[in-house]
Every structure is written in C-alpha cells, then in structure tokens.
Amino acid sequence: MMKLLRRETQLRQTLLKALYDENLRVIGKKPATKASRFPFLKGRLLFLYVMLLLFSFGYTDYLNPLVSSNDAVINATIQHRNYAGDYPDEIFPSDYSSLLNETAVPLKRVFGLEVKTIIIDAGHGGDDPGAIGTLGTMEKNITLDIAQRLKERLEEHMRYNVLMTREKDKSLSLKRRIEIANSSKADIFISIHVNYLPAKPIDIIETYYFGPSSDENTLRLAAKENEGSRYSLSDYNEVIQKIGNTLKLQESRVLAAQIQKNLFLHMKTLNKNVLDFGVKRAPFLVLLGVDMPGILVEVACLSNKEEEYKLNNPNYREDIARYLEAGIIQYLLNGRSNS
Amino acid sequence: MKQQTGKKDSALYVGIDLGTSRSAISASNDIKDWVESYVGWPKDFIAAKVLGKDVLFGSEALENRLSLELYRPLERGVIKEGIERNEEAVRELIRYMIGLVKPQPEQKIYAIVGVPADTLKINKLAIRKAVSEYVNSLMVVSEPFSVAYGLNLLNNALIIDLGAGTVDFCIMHGSIPDENDQKTILTAGDYVDEQLYSYMSEKYPDSTFNLNMIRQFKERYSFVGDTEEAIHVEIPVNGRPVMHDITNEIRRACESILPAIIDTTSEMIARFDPEFQAKIKRNIVVAGGGSLIRGIAQYISNALKEYGPCNVRCVEEPLYAGSDGALKLAADMPEKYWEEL
Ligand SMILES: Nc1ncnc2c1ncn2[C@@H]1O[C@H](COP(=O)(O)OP(=O)(O)O)[C@@H](O)[C@H]1O
Numbered sequence: 001m002m003k004l005l006r007r008e009t010q011l012r013q014t015l016l017k018a019l020y021d022e023n024l025r026v027i028g029k030k031p032a033t034k035a036s037r038f039p040f041l042k043g044r045l046l047f048l049y050v051m052l053l054l055f056s057f058g059y060t061d062y063l064n065p066l067v068s069s070n071d072a073v074i075n076a077t078i079q080h081r082n083y084a085g086d087y088p089d090e091i092f093p094s095d096y097s098s099l100l101n102e103t104a105v106p107l108k109r110v111f112g113l114e115v116k117t118i119i120i121d122a123g124h125g126g127d128d129p130g131a132i133g134t135l136g137t138m139e140k141n142i143t144l145d146i147a148q149r150l151k152e153r154l155e156e157h158m159r160y161n162v163l164m165t166r167e168k169d170k171s172l173s174l175k176r177r178i179e180i181a182n183s184s185k186a187d188i189f190i191s192i193h194v195n196y197l198p199a200k201p202i203d204i205i206e207t208y209y210f211g212p213s214s215d216e217n218t219l220r221l222a223a224k225e226n227e228g229s230r231y232s233l234s235d236y237n238e239v240i241q242k243i244g245n246t247l248k249l250q251e252s253r254v255l256a257a258q259i260q261k262n263l264f265l266h267m268k269t270l271n272k273n274v275l276d277f278g279v280k281r282a283p284f285l286v287l288l289g290v291d292m293p294g295i296l297v298e299v300a301c302l303s304n305k306e307e308e309y310k311l312n313n314p315n316y317r318e319d320i321a322r323y324l325e326a327g328i329i330q331y332l333l334n335g336r337s338n339s
Numbered sequence: 340m341k342q343q344t345g346k347k348d349s350a351l352y353v354g355i356d357l358g359t360s361r362s363a364i365s366a367s368n369d370i371k372d373w374v375e376s377y378v379g380w381p382k383d384f385i386a387a388k389v390l391g392k393d394v395l396f397g398s399e400a401l402e403n404r405l406s407l408e409l410y411r412p413l414e415r416g417v418i419k420e421g422i423e424r425n426e427e428a429v430r431e432l433i434r435y436m437i438g439l440v441k442p443q444p445e446q447k448i449y450a451i452v453g454v455p456a457d458t459l460k461i462n463k464l465a466i467r468k469a470v471s472e473y474v475n476s477l478m479v480v481s482e483p484f485s486v487a488y489g490l491n492l493l494n495n496a497l498i499i500d501l502g503a504g505t506v507d508f509c510i511m512h513g514s515i516p517d518e519n520d521q522k523t524i525l526t527a528g529d530y531v532d533e534q535l536y537s538y539m540s541e542k543y544p545d546s547t548f549n550l551n552m553i554r555q556f557k558e559r560y561s562f563v564g565d566t567e568e569a570i571h572v573e574i575p576v577n578g579r580p581v582m583h584d585i586t587n588e589i590r591r592a593c594e595s596i597l598p599a600i601i602d603t604t605s606e607m608i609a610r611f612d613p614e615f616q617a618k619i620k621r622n623i624v625v626a627g628g629g630s631l632i633r634g635i636a637q638y639i640s641n642a643l644k645e646y647g648p649c650n651v652r653c654v655e656e657p658l659y660a661g662s663d664g665a666l667k668l669a670a671d672m673p674e675k676y677w678e679e680l
C-alpha cells in the first residue's frame with residue numbers, strides 16, 4: 001500500500017514537472033528540444049516534442065497571411081446569402097444567428113503546410129448525361145460547371161493543387177476516373193453529382209463515403225451511379241464485406257461530414273425547404289477504387305422543378321461551389337485528428 | 340480545496356475550463372461558477388446605450404445577440420472580422436470569469452487553464468497572452484488531461500470528453516499522454532443537434548423550429564437505448580402551439596454519434612497489450628456535456644462488452660470536472676514552478 005502511494009506521488013510529480021516544462025517551452029524560456037524522431041524520444045520527450053511541433057504550427061499559421069485570407073474568403077461566403085436578390089430572405093434572424101453559430105469556420109489551425117492535392121470528379125459526361133430534369137437540364141453539365149467553379153475557388157487559396165477527372169463534356173468510365181485519381185496521388189477525392197428522386201417532390205442534400213449499406217434507396221442510387229463501370233456490385237461483395245474501419249474510411253467520413261454540414265447549413269439559408277439527408281455509406285465503386293479519402297456528394301435534386309430552375313442560375317451554382325469549398329477547407333484545416 | 344502550506348494560502352489558485360460552448364472556473368476559495376462561452380460587443384452606440392454595457396457575456400449575450408457582435412471565441416472559427424477580436428473575446432471572458440470567483444484586492448492569482456485538446460494545435464501562446472493580463476502566473480493544459488488528473492485517473496484509464504464540437508479521447512497510462520493516446524472526432528454535441536434538426540424537419544415539415552430550440556429539446560430530453568416514457572414538446576404550427584412526439588427523433592439523434600465513439604474507443608484500446616486493455620476497459624469515464632445523455636454509459640458498455648468485461652461511467656459534475664481538475668493541478672503544482680512562469 002505504502003509503495004503504491006509512493007508510486008502515485010512520484011507519478012504525480014513527473015506529470016506536474018512535464019506540464020511545467022511544456023509551458024516553459026511555449027513561452028520560449030527553454031531551448032527547444034531538437035526536432036528529430038529518434039526512438040529514445042518516446043514517452044515524455046516525445047510528448048514535449050509533439051507539443052512543441054503543434055505549437056510551432058499554430059504559431060506560424062497565426063502569422064501566415066494565407067490562412068487569414070482563407071478566413072476572409074469563408075467569412076465572405078457566410079455573409080453572402082442574399083445574392084442578386086433572386087431569393088428572398090426567408091429565414092428568421094433567430095434562425096440565421098443560430099445557423100451561423102453552427103457553421104464555424106476554421107480560424108488558424110493547420111496540421112501541415114505542405115501543398116495538398118485535391119481531385120474533383122464531375123459526375124457523368126459525354127454519352128452519359130446522368131439525370132435529366134423536366135426542363136431538360138442534364139446532370140453532366142451541372143456537375144462539370146460546379147466542378148470548374150470549385151476548382152477556381154480552391155486555386156485562389158494558392159496552396160492547393162487542384163485537378164479534375166474531366167474538364168470537358170466527355171465520356172469517362174469509372175475505371176478511368178479511378179486511374180486518373182490514383183495516378184495523381186491526390187490527398188482527397190470529391191465526386192460531384194445531382195440527385196433525382198422522381199417519387200418525391202422534395203429537395204435533399206446528401207453526402208456519401210464508401211461502405212456497405214442495407215438501405216434500399218441507397219443501393220438503388222449506387223446501382224445508378226455505378227452504371228458507367230463494367231463491373232457489377234456482386235463482383236465487389238467480398239471486398240465490401242472485408243473493408244474494415246481503415247484510416248481512409250475514417251477520413252472519408254470526416255470529409256463527408258464537413259462537406260455535408262457546410263453545404264446543407266448554407267443552402268438552407270437560400271432554400272428553406274432543402275432537407276438534410278446527412279452522411280451515409282454507400283457502395284459506390286468509384287469511392288472504393290480511389291486510394292485516397294473520397295466522398296460523393298449529391299448537391300441538389302434535379303427531380304425538383306424549382307431546384308432545376310435554380311440550378312440553371314450561375315449564381316446558384318457558384319454558391320454550391322462556395323459551400324463545397326468551405327467544407328473542403330474546413331476538413332483540410334481541422335479534419336484529421338491524427339495524421 | 341485545501342492548501343498544504345501556509346505560504347500558499349495567500350495566493351488564489353484557480354482552475355479554468357475554457358470550452359467551446361461553456362466555460363467554468365473553480366477557485367481555492369471554494370467559489371465555482373460557469374458561463375456560456377459567448378462574448379458580445381454592442382454593434383453600435385445606440386445598442387450600447389440600450390444595453391447599458393460595453394460587453395456582455397454568456398446567456399445575456401445570447402439573448403441580446405441581435406444588437407451584438409457575438410463571438411464564441413474557442414470555436415474553430417470566427418463569425419466576423421479577424422483573429423484579434425477573437426483573442427480579445429478570450430481576454431474579456433477570462434477577466435469576467437476571474438471576477439466571478441472574487442479574488443481579494445492585490446491577491447496573487449495562479450491559474451491552470453484547460454483548453455480543448457485540439458487547441459494545442461492552434462495557438463497556446465495566444466491563449467497565454469489573453470490570460471496573463473489577469474493572473475500572476477499560469478499554465479495551459481489539454482482539457483481531457485485535467486479531467487483525468489482531477490479524477491485521479493493517472494493510469495489505466497480512458498477519458499471520453501463529449502463536448503459541443505468535438506469528442507476528445509485520452510488514454511492515461513502513467514505518463515503524460517502522447518500523440519497516440521489522444522484522438523479527436525468531430526461528430527459531437529453540435530452534430531446531434533444537426534441530426535435532430537433534420538429528423539424533425541423530415542417528420543414535421545410544417546412546424547417552425549430553429550437550432551436553438553432543438554438544442555434545448557436535446558438538453559432537456561436526451562437519451563439513448565430504452566425509455567420509459569414518450570417525449571412530447573410544444574412547437575408552433577402555423578402560429579398555433581401543437582404537441583409533437585419526438586421520442587424517436589431524440590433517440591436516433593443521440594445514438595447517431597455512438598458508432599463513431601464506440602469504434603474509436605475500441606480502436607484506441609486495441610493498440611495496447613491485452614493485459615493493459617483489460618485494465619483500461621474497467622476504467623472508462625465519459626465527461627463533458629454529452630455525458631448527461633441518459634443511458635450513455637450503459638450503451639457504450641453494452642457495445643464494448645462483446646470483447647470482454649468493461650465498466651463505463653459518467654463524471655459526476657460534467658460542468659466542473661475540467662475546472663476542478665485544473666484547480667487540483669494548480670494546488671499540487673510546486674511553488675517554485677509558478678515563480679518561473
Ligand atoms: N443534458 C444534456 N444532454 C445532452 N447533451 C447535452 C446536455 N447538456 C449539455 N449538452 C451538450 O453538451 C455540449 C457541451 O458540452 P461541453 O462539455 O460544455 O462542451 P465544450 O467543452 O465543447 O464547451 C453541447 O453540445 C450541449 O448541447
């Protein structure tokens with residue numbers, strides 16, 4: 001018992017001392033631990049080193065004008081909601097404030113300063129028009145336009161390398177899309193689609209990452225979006241079952257959550273009736289194939305006539321791109337917890 | 340909190356938990372208090388006149404939000420303007436909170452400030468700067484660690500801190516937790532609100548509610564697993580109050596964050612050798628506002644059981660678990676360390 005107590009006291013003292021040292025370092029009163037990753041650094045030293053590293057990231061970032069300009073961009077996106085006066089402000093101020101409170105934008109957190117590569121996949125194209133609205137609007141054109149706008153917006157940050165699987169209206173098999181994404185060594189993969197729900201006059205936003213699903217609607221959608229491949233889902237059944245909770249999967253889920261959250265909460269301010277169908281898993285082959293974290297977002301609903309009108313307005317498409325951007329940036333700035 | 344030496348009695352020790360949604364302070368004079376982490380400045384001089392104050396805090400700030408520039412300074416972002424204003428908001432919040440525990444004039448103040456685990460990646464220096472104006476010496480620590488220290492869980496334990504924006508996991512194994520012992524996921528309290536909002540919009544498309552109302556419903560009725568009674572709330576429909584059954588929506592929304600929490604828990608535990616795994620599993624503690632969800636400990640424990648016995652419990656006072664732990668750290672910290680800082 002005595003021994004136990006002594007051990008605990010010792011442990012306490014070690015912890016207090018380590019905390020003290022760490023704080024000294026923060027204010028620069030002690031020389032920094034050499035930044036190297038040797039095994040002997042494990043334990044306490046490693047902890048201090050990590051703290052130091054994290055701190056220095058935070059600090060550089062604090063001084064980094066790029067990040068504040070990100071903030072400005074994203075802040076601007078939040079304030080910008082009454083564009084062109086086309087869509088009346090239907091939301092009550094109290095709703096608006098609470099929505100704003102929910103849509104935090106990253107301040108100054110980064111986990112790395114290296115350039116990230118983002119690959120954007122505009123769904124369908126060429127012979128494959130995707131969904132077609134009652135006015136004749138084709139999914140393939142909407143996805144390409146939004147993808148291009150998103151690319152431009154991301155490039156303005158000057159710190160992302162942005163690629164597209166297609167830049168024109170051309171046919172592209174899922175296999176080819178996967179090859180392009182994987183050879184680009186991108187960090188994240190964003191596939192843009194537009195939903196079509198003939199049976200219901202509703203308007204929804206939903207974001208998917210790869211995984212098994214038992215929901216019939218989801219499976220039907222997956223079958224539709226998988227059409228461009230020569231494979232059938234059953235070819236992949238085994239893989240789908242085996243896929244565990246890998247890092248890619250977890251990251252994809254976080255990415256999907258950020259995108260869904262930003263897109264939905266902002267679009268809701270423009271369109272009160274839009275519903276949040278949330279983040280879901282679905283066996284989209286394109287998401288299975290890519291090596292990096294990836295998501296597929298259904299940004300709007302072409303089956304809804306009002307929505308189809310809006311999608312024909314470039315301002316509306318720009319808004320969608322802007323909120324996709326906000327989600328991606330938020331993910332890149334805070335998304336990964338351990339990487 | 341008792342002080343060990345006479346010399347220490349002259350100083351006031353405080354533990355502060357700076358949260359994204361709520362902040363709490365515990366002091367060695369036995370005073371504790373908390374405030375919602377909102378700081379608001381009047382938008383213009385008319386608003387200032389009407390409100391009669393230069394700066395408002397917590398629920399008062401929330402209530403008057405339409406006349407204020409409102410900040411939730413520890414949230415991962417600012418609503419308007421830039422970083423400086425956010426830092427100023429932290430500074431104001433600290434000043435206000437220290438006022439709440441009534442230090443004697445001229446009394447020395449030593450503070451330990453717990454910040455969200457991921458704030459370590461932001462800018463501890465900025466937080467130090469904001470706090471240091473009002474205290475004589477201070478240290479910044481990650482929130483789950485101060486919770487663990489306060490509960491005396493220095494070894495063989497896992498803390499799950501379920502906050503508004505994040506769930507922070509921290510494994511304690513007799514040393515300072517390192518990178519591998521901590522993990523943060525983003526589906527937390529705010530996410531539950533969003534889910535509840537969308538489930539309710541789906542079920543009651545004609546009813547009028549907003550996210551603030553949703554959060555209040557959640558905080559009042561949250562539960563997972565089985566419930567004894569149905570939950571009914573009053574919501575206006577076309578201007579008339581109507582009772583709505585939201586039992587299933589509340590359950591689904593609260594349960595929506597659990598799979599990720601359970602996955603992360605078992606994954607973090609699985610990294611250790613089996614003997615240690617068994618020990619941690621007997622010492623899982625849920626903290627933060629989310630620990631108030633009825634049935635949450637039981638639910639997590641049931642889910643983890645299939646891999647052997649486990650014991651999950653909730654902290655007794657989630658609001659003060661962090662600030663009490665920070666106060667304990669402050670009281671235990673040797674005097675000479677304070678002098679250096
Ligand atoms: N009774 C309750 N049931 C469920 N959630 C609650 C309850 N009380 C508070 N919360 C939620 O807990 C979160 C705040 O927890 P807290 O630990 O204070 O977070 P933070 O440290 O991020 O400020 C909020 O999402 C809040 O809605």
Ligand SMILES: [Zn+2]
Pocket residue numbers: 123124130131139193194225
């Ligand atoms: Zn499609």
